[in-house]
Amino acid sequence: MTVPPPALAWLHAAASARAAAGLHRTPTSRPAGAGGLLDLAGNDYLGLARHPLVVEAAAAAAREYGAGATGSRAVTGTTDLHLELEAELSRQVRADAALVLSSGYLANLAAVTALSGPGTLVVSDAGNHASIVDACRLSRARVVVVPHGDLGAVERALDDRVEERALLVTDAVFSVSGQLAALPDLHRLARAAGAAFLVDEAHSVGVVGVEGRGAMEVAGLSGEPDVVLTVTLSKALGSQGGAVLGAAAVRAHLVDTARPFLFDTALAPPAAGAALAALRLVDRGRVAALHTRAGELSAAVGAAPTDSAVVPLHVGDPFAAAAARDACRDEGVLVGCFRPPSVPAGQSCLRLTARADLSSEDIGRAGEVVRAAMKEHA
Numbered sequence: 001m002t003v004p005p006p007a008l009a010w011l012h013a014a015a016s017a018r019a020a021a022g023l024h025r026t027p028t029s030r031p032a033g034a035g036g037l038l039d040l041a042g043n044d045y046l047g048l049a050r051h052p053l054v055v056e057a058a059a060a061a062a063r064e065y066g067a068g069a070t071g072s073r074a075v076t077g078t079t080d081l082h083l084e085l086e087a088e089l090s091r092q093v094r095a096d097a098a099l100v101l102s103s104g105y106l107a108n109l110a111a112v113t114a115l116s117g118p119g120t121l122v123v124s125d126a127g128n129h130a131s132i133v134d135a136c137r138l139s140r141a142r143v144v145v146v147p148h149g150d151l152g153a154v155e156r157a158l159d160d161r162v163e164e165r166a167l168l169v170t171d172a173v174f175s176v177s178g179q180l181a182a183l184p185d186l187h188r189l190a191r192a193a194g195a196a197f198l199v200d201e202a203h204s205v206g207v208v209g210v211e212g213r214g215a216m217e218v219a220g221l222s223g224e225p226d227v228v229l230t231v232t233l234s235k236a237l238g239s240q241g242g243a244v245l246g247a248a249a250v251r252a253h254l255v256d257t258a259r260p261f262l263f264d265t266a267l268a269p270p271a272a273g274a275a276l277a278a279l280r281l282v283d284r285g286r287v288a289a290l291h292t293r294a295g296e297l298s299a300a301v302g303a304a305p306t307d308s309a310v311v312p313l314h315v316g317d318p319f320a321a322a323a324a325r326d327a328c329r330d331e332g333v334l335v336g337c338f339r340p341p342s343v344p345a346g347q348s349c350l351r352l353t354a355r356a357d358l359s360s361e362d363i364g365r366a367g368e369v370v371r372a373a374m375k376e377h378a
Helices: 010-020 032-036 052-065 080-093 104-114 130-138 151-159 183-192 248-257 269-279 284-301 318-330 360-377
Strands: 038-040 097-101 120-125 142-146 165-171 196-200 227-232 242-246 310-316 333-338 348-353
Touching: 038 360, 052 269, 080 097, 080 227, 080 242, 080 269, 097 104, 097 248, 104 130, 104 196, 104 227, 104 242, 104 248, 120 130, 120 151, 130 142, 130 165, 142 151, 151 165, 151 183, 165 183, 183 196, 242 248, 284 310, 284 360, 310 318, 310 360, 318 333, 318 348, 318 360, 333 360, 348 360
Parallel strands: 038 333, 120 142, 120 165, 165 196, 196 227
Antiparallel strands: 097 242, 227 242, 310 348, 333 348
């Protein structure tokens, strides 16, 4: 191992501390086509990442526009594909307008920072995704992090505000637990306080609802004027990228002020083309198949029923969680292993994800392998 210069000598001690806590990570290559492994770790919920029409749409976009966007959206990065994708996203989730960015992470950074700033209170659930956490840190607003799911704490934070503006931020489906947020209650609190309501639908668009239009559609809140949504194109849609959706005035404000839009190279055209094709393949049949498989997977591995595609299994100790994950992989089943900082200390878990294209044989195999790994290591 190369010895780091004195200015970075502290990295050795930091790495040793992570290893001692069971928090060392080594990215492992996934073979093309999964190489015979059963993938229950990825987020390709509707099985569209390798759908022939989605792959061909990406290839066609690459042939027409090239591999990259060549610049930011404000310069040369916007193509007809980006605009068509924005129109289709808006139609699907019943929003007035959409703005596509190069990742879901950046969509949250753009939305939170552009809609807050000095003179704003941001209220954020403790279980929110890291992209929301980082956006809050960058916002220059006063941020109150409330205990997960604590409506009373949300109400108190909003009632006690001295700032002129307020923004309430939550995941729609929490990425580790798979739980749905209490969206109608949260929106009621936000509206009563005159706060904007920002909801990350990364794990719910394409998943929640009969047609996969997302948790806000199910809650009857799509298109509300005080609601802003963020979505990712990299989960149910099997592509890459993210978007912010809301009123036309929100899109216009982000175009002029959101740094992740102004200073980042635009989403590559092949990803935009793939996402657009995937959106057009989302239908009741695929969504229903996903819901069925999620229920079957939960039962097979001994987990509680899920309202999403996420199936968590609590372990607690990070070493035990990593050992259970490795035992599953040794038997040909890929599962997620979430340890701090992805979860709080003492809450390490296996995180499985259902897909619409899983077979009954896949579910049965997963049940046997995962139960055995949990019995031995958890």
